[in-house]
Amino acid sequence: MELKNTEISPQNTIALMGNPNVGKSTVFNALTGMKQHTGNWAGKTVETAIGYFKNNSTTYKMVDLPGTYSLFTHSAEESVARDFLCFEDIDKTVVVCSAGCLERSLILALQCMEIKNNVIICVNLLDEAENLGLKIDLEKLSEILGVKVVGTVARNKKSLSGLIESLNCKENKTDFKIEYPEIIENAIEIIEKSLENFDFNINKRFLSLRILEQNRSFLKNVKLSNGRAIMEIPEINSALLEAWDFLKKEGLYENRISDFIASAVVKKAEKTAGEVISETKSRYSKRTELADKILTHKFLGFFVMLLGLCLVFWITIYGANYLSNGLSFLFSYIEKLLESFLNFLKLPNLIKDIIIDGAFRVTSWVISVMLPPMAIFFPLFTFLEDIGYLPRIAYNLDEPFNRCRSCGKQALTMCMGFGCNAAGVTGCRIIDSKRDRILAIVTNSLVPCNGRFPAIIAIISMFIVTLGGFFGSLLEALVLTLVIMLGVFFTLISTKILSSTLFKGTPSAFTLEMPPYRKPQILKILVRSLLDRTAFVLGRAVTVAIPAGIIIWLFANIKIENLSLLAHISAFLDPFATLLGLDGVILLAFILGLPANEIVIPIIIMGYLSASSLTDLPSLNIMKDIFIQNGWTIKTAINFIIFCLFHWPCSTTLMTIKKETGSLRLACLSALLPTLIGILLCFLINLIF
Amino acid sequence: MKALKDLKVGENGVVSEILTNGNIRRRFIDIGLIKGSLVKCVGISPFGNPKAYLIRGAVIAIRKNDCADILVTNEVV
Structure with missing residues (x-):
């Protein structure tokens, strides 16, 4: 449905409000069908998303406002939501409440009802409440508050019909007043x-x-x-x-x-909830309680966390192997087709080489080597998000962050960074205090994002763990887990250093909600993250890898004084790179990889290939041979991994940092910090070993 | 009477006073933590801080130093 450009009158504009974690985004998605990513943690909607949907020939514009607990705390998100309600012309305000904790949801609903006379209360997650043994009398709630109340289970699309109907209803003005003392x-x-x-x-x-x-x-x-x-x-x-x-x-x-x-207001919410809820069991479900006992247990908690991380990596590595082989086979076939097609066109050799050796090959490497781990890791990561595990990680890791004098939510934004650093940086909006937010933003790219995992995995499997098969991939997963732990370790260290030098102060107080564990919507996760990720990576491959491939091919083939431009540049970078245990080509690849980390390894290979004359399909074995021919040892591999973990973030992340902080200096600092760590570590490793 | 941070896992308490000031005071009120609210400590993080509390049906983790100034009285159930 392409309605984005249609003007929708304010008569049909609907604002969507709600506490974090009440399924607000799920309601939004179910109605508008827009692919707004929803996650099971507090504060996921970091920007207002706008979607459109049609019902009985009326087109509605729906604005998904940031999830907030209240309209009056001084956080940026809450101001956005409140100011939108106050100053924009909207027809209906839907406040999504969680049936599981109706009292608290009602606090926000009552605040909204004080501003707007067009509120519809949508009691979501009725299924969850039922499992908790709660019965909610929706009719009575509507009677007490004098507004429309609809019950939904947003994951079940059919249950939204009541909500849609109430949106259609024209006369819905209420005259509601909270009686104050x-x-x-x-x-x-x-x-x-x-x-x-x-x-x-x-x-x-x-x-x-x-x-x-x-x-x-x-x-x-x-x-x-x-x-x-x-x-x-x-x-x-x-x-x-x-x-x-x-x-x-x-x-x-x-x-x-x-x-x-x-x-x-709180008392009114309490009283109202008390009148409409009949409770038979404890609010904290036995299942969640048991899961929390294990997942946040003193020893088991960490054990499960590391084991889980390892398992996720193992599935990623093992699965990616198969996909990679299939894809590279496919691409070598396509390459032959493309070559005969270009021959048929009788293009000059130069053009043909640029297209095939430059653009096509880098692109196909990006797709066949880099895409599979991403396509597998991302759904797994989304799965952890979906069931509600990430807030538990933040809960487990909070004390170390506390010791480093930073906000506990930084653990959460760090986890988001595993998916994508730019998303992690945007996610830092859930941190209220400016100082704490800056700490979290600047240190975010110290954990590898989805774009860097594949390169690290490839190098691990080529040089560190040469054992193949089942045990090999298990070992690889272990090594990768260690690499991640190194990233987390340096996140903490840098936070500590920054918080005692540049950003002195005390961490702001915070509350971290731990939502009940929820059944993941596996099919939805698969479809959405696979399609989204694949589309995203393919998009990047086209926009970044193709030009990068052409540039690097030109670098490798434009000759000055009998030496290629590439050789000149890498010879220039070489002395410095050698100090870090790398070489000029690797360093150049990292520099050219600024737009997207996925292209680093393909560029290295292109760089090496320009000297030799290999023209085979891109399999890991052949890549390894190329690397070894160019002087790679285990030490180079380790230094590569370290540098891949700690160097400047990609340009998207840097631009996001600039946008989020409004400061060029902070963006530079965010590039400088990991780079310095990387240079220092590589230098030390090179010196010692 | 004791501080909220001193509630042991499984213990209930009724908020008798919120002495915290600033932004977080309002945040506590907005999640429904006011004088007279029933709170239950339901968990403790592996490092012993923060603890998780059941407040109006939601589990919320709060650091010790952030809730040192919330006083609760033990509820006799």
């Missing part, structure tokens, strides 16, 4: 009166409450149509002082007003 009501009255002559286009009662508690992050955006800020208006200011005076006489001081108001 009398003194607050009196104070509201004082302020509301001062607002009478002004039009801010925001619910006045809501606005009065925010003025009363002086919520600056909100009020700074509230202006009259002539641009005058709200708190600059004398009438309103004096009303505020009057209200404060009044409250002080009643024993409520300014700095406690906000608490007082918020607590009233």
Whole structure:
């Protein structure tokens, strides 16, 4: 459905709100069919996603706002959600609540209902609640709050029909009010009166409450149509002082007003939930409890974590082997076809060589060697995400991060980095404090992303573990796990160093939600991550590998004084690279690999091939021969792995860092930090061994 | 009366006072942790910090130093 360019009137714009982890994105995806990635951890929706869907000839525009616990804490995400609700024209506001923890979900729902009179409450995850032995009386909930309430199991698309129906419903304006304690009501009255002559286009009662508690992050955006800020208006200011005076006489001081108001909302949510839920069992399901006992156990927890990591790698390596062989066979066949086709076109040899030896070969290497591990690792990683394991990893690893004076959520963003560093950097938005966020962003690329795994795996299987077969791949997985641990180790060390030098301070307090374990949607994971990943890598292969292949071919074939340009450049880099136990070609490949790490190994091979005349299919054995002919030893391999782990992040990640931090200096620092570590380690290894 | 961080795994408590200030105070309120809320400690991380608490149906991990200033009274069940 291509509707993206259609103008949708605000009449059919729907905002989607909800706590993190209540299946909000699942509802969004089920309705719009958009491939927005959903994960089972708090704060996954890091940008507002927009999707469209059609029902009975009406087209709706749906805006998926960041998952938040409240509208009033001063985090960037919550401000986005709140300001959207307050200042945008929307027809319906759907607040997705989790049936499993309705009380807490209702806190946000009530806050939204104070702003908007068009709220629909969508109680999601009804199945989960049922398993917990909770019965929720949706009709009664609707009666108490006076809004439409629909129940859903978003993973089951059919159950969304109620929600869609309620969106169609035209008349749904509600007049909802939370009753505050009398003194607050009196104070509201004082302020509301001062607002009478002004039009801010925001619910006045809501606005009065925010003025009363002086919520600056909100009020700074509230202006009259002539641009005058709200708190600059004398009438309103004096009303505020009057209200404060009044409250002080009643024993409520300014700095406690906000608490007082918020607590009233929580109490209302508690009361409401109490009236509609009948509980038969404990809230913490026995299954989740047992799983947590094991997965976060003192010793077992780490054992399972490492074993799991190892298993994931093993499946990746073992499976990728088969895929790789098949693909390289396929590509050598295609190469022959392409060659005869070009011969048929009678193109000059130069052009033919550029196309086949340059563009085609690098691309086919990227696809046949690099794609398979990615295509297997990514679904496995998504699977861990989906069942809710990642927050447990963060929970297990929190204390080390605490010791390094950083936020516990950094463990979470580090894990996201395994999938893609750029995604990890964007994911750092879940960290509220700026200092902690910068620490997490700068250190994110110290763990290898999906684009670097294949290169590391290839080198491990060529040089470190030469044993083939079942045990070989098992051993490879172990070595790879060690490499990852090295990355995690240096993440901690660098965080520690940065937090005691450049970014001094105390880590901000945080709360980490551990959602119940959920049944993974295996088919969906497979389809989505395989298709998405494959499409992504293929896209990159076309946009990066083809030009890179052409450039490197030109480098290798343009001759100056009888030596190729490549030879000149690598000869120039050679002395330095040799200090690191690498060589000029490898270093050049890392430099040219800036747009995408996937092309590093193909470029190395191209570089070497330009000197020799090998023209065989790209299998690991032949690659190994080429490497050995060019002077590779185990030491080169180890240094390559180290440097692959610790060097500048890819350009996408760097640009994301620049965008997220708004600072070129921090982007440079993020490139410098891993590079320095890599150079230092390689230099030391080269010196010692 | 004791601090929330001192609840042992399996122990229940009722929040009697939140002395924390700043941003996190509001965050606690927004996840439903107010005076009178029932909290249960349901787990402890391998390194002994943070601990996991069951708060209004959700399991939430909080570091020791972040919840040192939340006071709870032992609930007699």
